[in-house]
Structure formats: structure tokens, C-alpha cells
Amino acid sequence: MYNRTVLHVTMIAALLFLCGFSARQALPTALQQPEKIDTQEVYENKPAASLVGEFRTTLASYLFGKAHEYLHGGVIFRAATDAELERGVRTASHGDGMQEHHGAVPQTSVVPEPERDFRFPWGWIERNTQPYMDIRSHGHRDLAEALPLFRMMTWSDPHFVEAYSMGAYLIFCAHNGKRKDEAMDFLQEGIRNNPNSYVLHGDAAQFYSQYYRDYERSIQHGVRAIEILQGLPQDAYDPTQAEQILNRLVLAYRLKKDRENEIAWARRGLQMFPLSPVCRNTFRRYGIPLPRLAPAPGSPAGAL
Amino acid sequence: MGYAIEVEDLVIQYTRSGQETFRAVDGLSFRVQEGEIVGFLGVNGAGKTSTIKALMGFQPPHSGQIRLFGAPVDLATSREQVGFLPETALYSPYLTPAETLHLHGALHGIEPATRERRVMELLAQVGLAEKARTLNRALSKGMLQRVGIAQALLSRPRLLILDEVSSGLDPIGRRDLRRLLKEEQHRGCTIFFSSHQLSEVETICDRILILHQGRLIAERAMLEIMGRVPSLEDYFVTLVETGQDLLDQREEVRL
Amino acid sequence: MNRTWQIAHAMTVASLLETVRRRELYVLLILVVVMTVAARAFTVFGVTGLEMFVKDMAFTGVGMFSTIIGVLIAARQLPEEIQRRTIYPMLARPITRWQFLVAKFLAAWSSAYLCFLVLNLAALLLLLALRIPVRLIFVQHLVLKAFAFSWLSGFTICLTIYMSPGAAATVAMLLSFGSGVFARAFTMTYVGHPLLNIPVNIVYALLPHYSLFDLTAKVVYDWDPIHPAVMLFLMLYGVGIGLFWLYVGWRRFQTQPI
Structure with a gap:
């Protein structure tokens, strides 16, 4: 009996030591800023860091999927295939203004x-035993449950990054602003942990502009987002998102009544997105003819 | 009196993938009369266990017929009056001897009230009354063999088929077993058992069957053997190793 | 029939005693409690409003562990008896192999379901203690799962007759955990064609549908009880498919040398 107890205590101690050791190995990548440490090198040289890091990202991805389920009462979504879209499959749309969380793919x-x-009858059975709803114009559960x-x-x-972006949006929506x-605060925490994320800076720009009417700070974040975008290759960012950031920046200058910078950024914006309605509108508002633009070399963002 | 066991031209063969067919039992025929104690002898691999499995319906024969009390063994009812002890069965480690016997009693269709009485009686008989509520995993191999003997006797069978019955038993256990088997015989039970303990066979059996390479090479009453050869062991070893039947030789000399 | 029930009853009692005396149920019980409490423990760090998450963790754990234990119990019914050589004195009784197999099936089924009920009871009590309510559909969940275990037990016992216990347990786990995934892949990739729909539907019906019995998600997200007709269909399907697999197993077992 005594021997078994000693064995169990030893095993638990060994397990704790292993957990502690692994956590310590994984900490550098978790706590230090990405630009200060070569994350890839840490992962390659420290198996424990790689293992624990993998677990952390997997857990986070799992929770992200769960959050989506929570919002829809357990109804699970997936991207529709081309064949399904051709056949006119029902695709998700919203009845409560929560537009942002299904992404660009139907x-x-x-x-x-x-x-x-x-x-038959399996489909009928499945629609009864598993969470199912007509996903057209669907509503959502209390957002607070997913926060x-x-x-x-x-x-x-x-x-x-996506968790910070979506989380901040949901916190705002869940409590009606x-x-x-x-x-x-949540968004700022995300920016502190991911200072090179154009998405989070773009979100912050939108929040300051739309919800705080603080155009100065909105512009700071917008400019920073554009700076980050400039350094990225074309396939490393979502062009629609980039256009939205640029449009918001132009609008922030307009609302701040800084005509000079508004026109300057609209001009730069048109180089990247020649059809941008916001940028075009700037020129129309002030009666300035639309500039003739040379095609942007390499990354469109680089043209900015 | 009728026959408890009738075996006619029994052939059991195994075919392993990619190998030739192997005949474990080859044209075996014998009968056991009710009330007899018959020892079933043979070296390892002689075909004893295959025959016993066929007797119990565990091994479908390639050809031949087996009847217990006149009923074909493929009928479940043929086993109503049979008690069976397999070689070294390890009864569930998570049950007690009493629970094990209750399970087997219920499987046999013994009424709960009768079963309760019979279980306690048998556990006392095999010397396990004090261990009735101890889990089987805490019992020694010999004790488990006693549980096995008790389960075989549970239904007061008219025929007992025992495979390596004394395996794992200590000298006292063997003595008790001999006494128990004799008591069962006095009750009118037929006993058919295989064993490598020839001294035990000598003292218990009325008759022996010796199997070698799947064939029956001798069928003798113990009275024929006793006093005419030094021991059953001498008779058996000579027969199996050289193919010479010492009893036939004596008869030849006498002639 | 009475005799079959008598044999099944004896075998079930023995199996239940074994299940209770083995340690695995207690280990799973501890795991469920730890998972639930750990999920709740995030409140210590200031994360509130975790009711749904706690409920999800508790019932996901229960569903997962009870399936695992259900497979393990069914997978050892026959092989363990053969390995211990205790199948011989059992089949030496005046019982048919069909009666033996049905008794083993009922023993596995009841033991697995007992584990499921114990784990659910623990989860329920824990949730109630944490003031997390559970709705009426939970009762339907408990009832329906009984019939899911009929499928699981019959299928796993059948597999142990045709393959090694390890392989049988692996295949049973893959199909029970993966049945929902297979069904989803099937519905996603099959485009649909009027001529093919009937044969494809037949093929689909032959696939395992363990996941259809699982109301866990509806319990977690507080859905309304399901239609009684659906319950009835699944009950009949559960018993039918369980007996079907048992019959498939018996076809071989009845003449199999032991």
C-alpha cells in the first residue's frame, strides 16, 4: 500500500515536472512579441515549444469553431461547394445585422x-436529432454566451488575430455598444500582442471613427494598418479588407475636415483600388478631376 | 444400463491457412457405460482435448457421430445432465466463487432457492466456504480449480467430463478430489476424464482409453491392468513409445 | 423465451458486477468531473458566463467516454471468456449459442448503459450544483442513447467474432465516432440524380448511423424536445440494427470451433 502511494506521488510529480518544463519551453513564443524573436527558430529547436504551441493553437481554433456553434445554437456551418451553389443550396444570411462572422465564402x-x-428517412431524422435551422435570414443566440x-x-x-477582431466586435454588439x-480594451490587447497585424489596426481605426468619433486615433491606426499592408506580398492580405481600411482612412480625414490629407490618401487609394467609390467621391466632392493613374507595380498595397 | 457417451468414427481435422490439413482425431470410436469412471489418456497432442471439445459440442467434427445419453451433441438439451470442467479455466477475476457458481447455476436453469443452497453446499465440499465472498482474483490457481470442480458438480450431473482435472491441485486437493469423484460415482454419476496423473487414474478409474496420434490404441479395464503389469505408467509409456501392449505380450507368453 | 431471459439475466448481473468492480468507470467519472470543474474554473480568472461551455464540456465528455467504455465492454464479452477459457463451462450448459450471444449482447448493452447513466447523473448533479439548468430534452437524450448502445453492442460483438478484439474495438470506435463525419461527407459530395437517388439511399441506409442517436448538441444548446415519431423510429432502428448485427455474428459463431 505504502509502495503504491509512493509510486503514485512520484508519477504525479514527474508529470507536473514535465508539464512545467514544457510550459517553460513554450513560453518564449507566447509572451514575447513576434518581431523580437524568431518564432520559427524556437519551434524548430525546441520540440516542447512546438508541441505545446501546436496544442495552444489547436485549442484556440477549436474554441473559435465552438464560438460559431454557440452563436447558432449548435448548428454547424461549412463552406458550400461550387456544385451546391449551382444547385441553389441555401446559404447563410442574417436577420439581425450580424454580418461579419461568416466570412466571404458562402x-x-x-x-x-x-x-x-x-x-429518406435519415435526413428527416437528422434534422430532428441534430441542431438544424433554415439558415437564410437566421438570428443568433445571446452573443454574451460566446464571449x-x-x-x-x-x-x-x-x-x-481573428479571435481578437471577432471578439471585440461581439463584445460591442452583445451589449448594444x-x-x-x-x-x-480587448482590441488594444490584441494590438499589443500582434503589433504587426493590419487587421487589428484596421478594426481599431473603425472603432475610433465609428463608435468614439475620435478621428485622430482612427487615423493613427489606419495609417499604421496601411504601413503594414505596404510591406506585405499580394497574397498575404485580403484586398477587400485592405480597401475598407483605406476607405475608412479617407473618411476619417473627411470627418476631421482635413481636406489636404483626404485628397492625398484618396489619390493613393485610387492607385490601388481604381474603382473605390469613397476615393472617387472625394474628387467629385471637391470638383477635382480624377487623376490618371499608372498601374501599380508588384503588390497593389506597395503602390500606396 | 445405457451408454452415457457414444462416439463413432470421429474425425476432427484442422486446416491452417497455407498449410496441409491436420487430423487431430482420426476415426475414433468408443462407448462409456452409465456409472463408469473412464480415464482418457494420451501424450500431449494425442487428440484428447479435441475429442473432449467435440463431446461438448465446442468443436464441430469433420465426420462421425457423438451422442450423450442417446442425444446428438449439437442439441443443447444433450448437455442437461452433463457437468464439464475445462483445463485451467480462470474464472472472472471480478466475481467471487459464490457469484461464479450462481452464474453457472442460472445458466443451467437451476431455480434460485435450490441454487443458493447448492452453491453453499458445494463450496463447503471443495473447501472454499471461507472464500465464498472473496474475489476470484485473490484465489490461487488450485483454489480456482476447486471453483471449477464445484461448477461442474453444480447441477448434480449424470455425466462428468473433466479435462486435466487435477491440474493445479496440491496433494490434499487431489485426495479430496478422489474422494469427491468416488462419491459422485456412488451417486450413479458417469465420469470421463483426461489426466496425466497416472497414479490418480490407477486409483479412481474402472477403465482407460489411450489415444495416440488421434487413434485409439488401447481400451482396457483397470482390473485387467492391475497386478499384471508393474504400474499403469509402465504400461502407458511402453505402449506409446514402442507400440507394444504389455498385456497382449503376457497373454502371448501365457499361451 | 423465458429460458433466454433467465440466461440473459444471469449474464447481465455478472457483467454489471464486473463493470462496477473494474476501475475504468471510476476513472471516467473522475475525468468527467475534472473536465466540468476545469471548464468552470475559468471563472476564477474572471471569465464569466461560461454556463454553455461547462455544459458542453460535461456532456461532450460523457458522450465520448460512454462510447469508449461501451465499445470496450462489448469488445471483451466474447474474447475474454475465450481467453480465460470460461466460455467452455458456460457453453457446456444446456444453452444454445444464440441464447449465449443474446445474453452477452444484453449484458454488454446494460453494462454500457449503466456506465452512461452513472456518468450522466454525475454530470447532471455537478451542473445543478453549479446552477446550470438542463432542459427536458435531456430525458429524451437518456432514452435514445439506450438504443444507440443496442447498435454499438451488437455491432462490436459481431466484429469480435470476425476479427481480433483489438481490431474490433478500433473499427467500432472509428465507426461510432466517425459515423457523423461519413454522413456529412456523403451528403456533401453526392450531388443528386433522380435515377441514382434510390440506390444511393439504400447504400446510405446500410452505413452505420450511431451519431443520429446523439442529442448531446440539442441538450447543450437547450433545444425543445424532439418529435415522438422520431424517437419511435430511432428506438425501432436501434433494436433492429443491434439484432441484425448480432444475427450476422451468430451466423459464424454457431459453427465456429472454440
Whole structure:
């Protein structure tokens, strides 16, 4: 009996030591800023860091998926295939203004809707036993239920930019804008952990402009986002998102009544996005003819 | 009196993938009368266990017929009056001897009230009354063999088929077993058992069957053997190793 | 029939005793409690509003562990008896192999379901203690899972007759955990064609559908109870498919040398 107890205590101690050692090995990548440390090198040289790091990102991704499920009462979505889109599959759209969380790709539910389900009676059974709803113009559960998950996923992986971006948006939406400071704190934490993320700077620019009417800070973040974008290759960013950041920056200057900079940024914006309505509107507002622009070399953002 | 066991031209063969067919039992025929104690002898691999498995319906024969009390063994009812002890069965480590016997009693269809009485009686008989509520995993191999003997006797069978019955038993256990088997015989039970303990066979059996390479090479009453050869062991070893039946030689000399 | 029930009852009692006396149920019980409490423990760090997450962790753990234990219990029913050589004195009784197999099936089924109920009870009590409510659909979940274990037990026992216990357990786990994934892949890749729909539907019906019995997600997200007709269909399907697999196993077991 005594021997067994000693064995168990020894095993637990060994396990704790292993956990502690692994955590310590993983810490540099978690706590230090990406630009100060070569993350890849740490992962390559320290297996424990790689293993724990993998676990952390996997956990964060799992929680992100869960958050999506929570918002839809357990209904699971997936990207619709081209064949399904051709057949007119139901795709997700919103009835409550929560537009942002399904991304750019049309999504459908994993449980097929009755009119395109060949399975009888299995389809009927599945639609009854698994969470299922008509995903067109769908609503959402109380957003507050999903918020703790965003807190957990950013603890698990502080470099999970999408979690900060979506989390801040949900905090704001969940409380009808009453907790905008909380949302902004969350976003700022994301920026501190990911200073080179154009997405988070872009979000901060939008928050300051739209919810605080603080155009000065909005411009600071917008400019920083554009600076980051300039250094990225073309396939490293979403052009739609980049155009939105640029448009917001131009609008922030307009709302700040800084005509000179508004025109300057609209001119630079048109080089990247020649059809941008916001940039074109700037020239139209002030009666200035649209500039003739040479095609931007390399990365469109580089042209800015 | 009828026959408890009838075996006619029994052939059991195994075919392993990529290998030739192997005949474990080759044209075996014998009968066991009710009330007899018959020892089933043979070296390892002689075909004893295969035959016993066929007797119990565990091993479908390639050809031949087996009847227990006149009923074909493929009928479940043929086993109603049979008690069986396999070689070194390790009863569930998570049950007690009493629970093990209750399970087997229920499988046999013994009524709960009768079962309760019979279980306690048998556990006392095999010397396990004090261990009735101890988990099987805490019992020695010999004790588990006693549990096995008790389960074989549970239904008051008219035929007992025992495979290597004394395996794992200490000298006292063997003595108790001999006494128990004799008591069962007095009750009218037929006993058919395989064993390598020839001294034990000598003292218990009425008759022996010796199997070698799947064939029956001798079928003798113990009275024929006793006093005419030094021991059963001498008879058996000579027969199996040289193919000479010492009893036939004596008869030849006498002639 | 009475005799079959008598045999099944005896075998079930023995199996339940074994299940309770083995340590694995307690280990799983501890794991469920640890998972639930750990999920709740985030409140210590200031994360509030985790009710849904805690419930999700608790019932996901219960579903996962009970499936694992259900497979393990069913996978050892026959092989362990053969390995211990205790199948001989059992089949030496005046019982048919079909009766033996049905008894083993009911023993595996009831033991697995007992584990499921114990784990669920622990999760429920824990959730109630944490003031996290559970809705009426939970009762349907408990009932329906009984029939899921019929599928699982029959299928796994059948597999142990045709393959080694390890392989049987692996295949059973893959199909029970993966049945939902297979179904999703099927519905996603099959485009649909009027002529092919009937044969494809038949093929689909032959695939395992363990995941259809699982109301965990609806319990976690507080959905309304499901339609009684669906319950009835799944009950009949569960019993039918369990017995079907048992019959497939018996076809071989009845003449199999032991």
C-alpha cells in the first residue's frame, strides 16, 4: 500500500515536472512579441515549444469553431461547394445585422435542407436529432454566451488575430455598444500582442471613427494598418479588407475636415483600388478631376 | 444400463491457412457405460482435448457421430445432465466463487432457492466456504480449480467430463478430489476424464482409453491392468513409445 | 423465451458486477468531473458566463467516454471468456449459442448503459450544483442513447467474432465516432440524380448511423424536445440494427470451433 502511494506521488510529480518544463519551453513564443524573436527558430529547436504551441493553437481554433456553434445554437456551418451553389443550396444570411462572422465564402449548414436531401428517412431524422435551422435570414443566440470563449482562445493563443477582431466586435454588439470601452480594451490587447497585424489596426481605426468619433486615433491606426499592408506580398492580405481600411482612412480625414490629407490618401487609394467609390467621391466632392493613374507595380498595397 | 457417451468414427481435422490439413482425431470410436469412471489418456497432442471439445459440442467434427445419453451433441438439451470442467479455466477475476457458481447455476436453469443452497453446499465440499465472498482474483490457481470442480458438480450431473482435472491441485486437493469423484460415482454419476496423473487414474478409474496420434490404441479395464503389469505408467509409456501392449505380450507368453 | 431471459439475466448481473468492480468507470467519472470543474474554473480568472461551455464540456465528455467504455465492454464479452477459457463451462450448459450471444449482447448493452447513466447523473448533479439548468430534452437524450448502445453492442460483438478484439474495438470506435463525419461527407459530395437517388439511399441506409442517436448538441444548446415519431423510429432502428448485427455474428459463431 505504502509502495503504491509512493509510486503514485512520484508519477504525479514527474508529470507536473514535465508539464512545467514544457510550459517553460513554450513560453518564449507566447509572451514575447513576434518581431523580437524568431518564432520559427524556437519551434524548430525546441520540440516542447512546438508541441505545446501546436496544442495552444489547436485549442484556440477549436474554441473559435465552438464560438460559431454557440452563436447558432449548435448548428454547424461549412463552406458550400461550387456544385451546391449551382444547385441553389441555401446559404447563410442574417436577420439581425450580424454580418461579419461568416466570412466571404458562402456557407451552408452541414445538415442539408429538406428540398435537396436525397436521404429518406435519415435526413428527416437528422434534422430532428441534430441542431438544424433554415439558415437564410437566421438570428443568433445571446452573443454574451460566446464571449468567454474569445477570452479563453486569446489566452490560449495570443497571436490569434481573428479571435481578437471577432471578439471585440461581439463584445460591442452583445451589449448594444454600451461596453465599447471593454471592446476597445480587448482590441488594444490584441494590438499589443500582434503589433504587426493590419487587421487589428484596421478594426481599431473603425472603432475610433465609428463608435468614439475620435478621428485622430482612427487615423493613427489606419495609417499604421496601411504601413503594414505596404510591406506585405499580394497574397498575404485580403484586398477587400485592405480597401475598407483605406476607405475608412479617407473618411476619417473627411470627418476631421482635413481636406489636404483626404485628397492625398484618396489619390493613393485610387492607385490601388481604381474603382473605390469613397476615393472617387472625394474628387467629385471637391470638383477635382480624377487623376490618371499608372498601374501599380508588384503588390497593389506597395503602390500606396 | 445405457451408454452415457457414444462416439463413432470421429474425425476432427484442422486446416491452417497455407498449410496441409491436420487430423487431430482420426476415426475414433468408443462407448462409456452409465456409472463408469473412464480415464482418457494420451501424450500431449494425442487428440484428447479435441475429442473432449467435440463431446461438448465446442468443436464441430469433420465426420462421425457423438451422442450423450442417446442425444446428438449439437442439441443443447444433450448437455442437461452433463457437468464439464475445462483445463485451467480462470474464472472472472471480478466475481467471487459464490457469484461464479450462481452464474453457472442460472445458466443451467437451476431455480434460485435450490441454487443458493447448492452453491453453499458445494463450496463447503471443495473447501472454499471461507472464500465464498472473496474475489476470484485473490484465489490461487488450485483454489480456482476447486471453483471449477464445484461448477461442474453444480447441477448434480449424470455425466462428468473433466479435462486435466487435477491440474493445479496440491496433494490434499487431489485426495479430496478422489474422494469427491468416488462419491459422485456412488451417486450413479458417469465420469470421463483426461489426466496425466497416472497414479490418480490407477486409483479412481474402472477403465482407460489411450489415444495416440488421434487413434485409439488401447481400451482396457483397470482390473485387467492391475497386478499384471508393474504400474499403469509402465504400461502407458511402453505402449506409446514402442507400440507394444504389455498385456497382449503376457497373454502371448501365457499361451 | 423465458429460458433466454433467465440466461440473459444471469449474464447481465455478472457483467454489471464486473463493470462496477473494474476501475475504468471510476476513472471516467473522475475525468468527467475534472473536465466540468476545469471548464468552470475559468471563472476564477474572471471569465464569466461560461454556463454553455461547462455544459458542453460535461456532456461532450460523457458522450465520448460512454462510447469508449461501451465499445470496450462489448469488445471483451466474447474474447475474454475465450481467453480465460470460461466460455467452455458456460457453453457446456444446456444453452444454445444464440441464447449465449443474446445474453452477452444484453449484458454488454446494460453494462454500457449503466456506465452512461452513472456518468450522466454525475454530470447532471455537478451542473445543478453549479446552477446550470438542463432542459427536458435531456430525458429524451437518456432514452435514445439506450438504443444507440443496442447498435454499438451488437455491432462490436459481431466484429469480435470476425476479427481480433483489438481490431474490433478500433473499427467500432472509428465507426461510432466517425459515423457523423461519413454522413456529412456523403451528403456533401453526392450531388443528386433522380435515377441514382434510390440506390444511393439504400447504400446510405446500410452505413452505420450511431451519431443520429446523439442529442448531446440539442441538450447543450437547450433545444425543445424532439418529435415522438422520431424517437419511435430511432428506438425501432436501434433494436433492429443491434439484432441484425448480432444475427450476422451468430451466423459464424454457431459453427465456429472454440
